[in-house]
Amino acid sequence: MQSAQAADKPAPGGEPLQERRHPHGAALVPSGTVILAATPIGNTADASARLVALLEHVDIVAAEDTRRLYDLANRLGVHVNGKVIAYHDHNERNKADGLLDEVAQGASVLVVSDAGMPTINDPGLAIVRCAIERGIPVTCAPGPSAVLDALALSGLPTDRFCYEGFLPRRHAERMQRLRALRAEQRTIVFYETLHRIADSMDDLLAAFGPGRPMALCRELTKDYEEIRRGGVERIRQSVIDDPPRGELVLVIGGADDETAALETPDALGVDELAALSLKRSQSQGERIKDSIAQIVAEHPLPDGSLANRKEIYAAVLVLRDGAC
Incomplete structure (x- = not known):
């Protein structure tokens, strides 16, 4: 008392x-x-x-x-x-x-x-x-707490984690957020809605690759509680084959040391991206615009956004004309 x-x-x-x-x-x-x-x-x-x-x-x-x-x-x-x-x-x-x-x-x-x-x-x-x-x-x-319940049930590390709330609704914004988190070494927790889960799983696959471990948790504490565990590609396929119902929490494993190191290089400037784009175009026989799109996608900025392709194109033209 x-x-x-x-x-x-x-x-x-x-x-x-x-x-x-x-x-x-x-x-x-x-x-x-x-x-x-x-x-x-x-x-x-x-x-x-x-x-x-x-x-x-x-x-x-x-x-x-x-x-x-x-x-x-x-x-x-x-x-x-x-x-x-x-x-x-x-x-x-x-x-x-x-x-x-x-x-x-x-x-x-x-x-x-x-x-x-x-x-x-x-x-x-x-x-x-x-x-x-x-x-x-x-x-x-x-x-x-749905966040803590999902984290505990995921089987992923719980000593360090970050909560990211709901994923952005729009594809471009969602991809920017996910790209910015590729080097995150803490376990990541998201909320997601039923009508966006299929699109979000596509973007998770594009951002993190097929093998990044994750858990999809639905209907936590209810009679139909379900935890799907596996790599991103496996969970994505399960969403296609058996669309989940109810409230969803996604738990994504953090990057290992090697992945984190690869995903956090120094950001490339416009001139460097232009040089890579021109080299790719010449070696692959691609259109300049296609090469720029590929290089930009492969080198996101630290915040997950992508460099301005028009600026890179202008820099490519300068490099190419100078070479001539």
């Missing part, structure tokens, strides 16, 4: 937290505090006792989708007694200060997303930043 002294410990903002004990002793509800709480990502049984107590006893619940909040509460057998407001991507900046004004007056504000932890590809960052600026306490009620 927590002592009275421990219950009156200083909050991050400097003032002691005044706490209301849950009737059954399951959790403490801090007054004058923003609380970020993780909600189940699929299996309702993963909801913590602390989340249940908070839903029942906080003054305000800021929910990404109020309908989903009430559905979760019904499944948990909890009555939400506090005021419920919609707090999502489109209004979080405008709502943050108003909510913090309530917190400054002593209210407890619970921030929840549809699934998982707020701020991780979900609303919540705006209110955290504003609270920090205003010296208002913020705390977490941790819980389920």
Whole structure:
């Protein structure tokens, strides 16, 4: 049991937290505090006792989708007694200060997303930043995380990893992001949607090659949870043969030392790329424009973007005319 002294410990903002004990002793509800709480990502049984107590006893619940909040509460057998407001991507900046004004007056504000932890590809960052600026306490009620679940189940190294959120929607932007990550030696975690997974797997194959190890994780914690493991080419073929359903997390193995060294050479300048393009054109009997396209694709810039082909073409013309 927590002592009275421990219950009156200083909050991050400097003032002691005044706490209301849950009737059954399951959790403490801090007054004058923003609380970020993780909600189940699929299996309702993963909801913590602390989340249940908070839903029942906080003054305000800021929910990404109020309908989903009430559905979760019904499944948990909890009555939400506090005021419920919609707090999502489109209004979080405008709502943050108003909510913090309530917190400054002593209210407890619970921030929840549809699934998982707020701020991780979900609303919540705006209110955290504003609270920090205003010296208002913020705390977490941790819980389920699709990122960590997928990482743990992938079988890939977990000692160092990076989370990249959703892959870009457009092919060119997606390829730029992936090219920039080819030399990344940490395990990489992405989210992806069902309607883009086939195109994204094509781009993963182009960027990382067929043998880079990965895992495709779907419907985590649900009855139909599935983890597909193997090289990129194998997983891509499985997506073609048996298109996955549900929510997807992709985990990609990091580059080995040799690959990382090969993928991080010094960036070539326009004149160097032009010289390579001209040499290729002459040796392969290709059109200059085709050679430039190949050389540019083989030598991305450090940020994954590609050099300007028009600038290289102009430089090629200078080299060729000079040689004549």
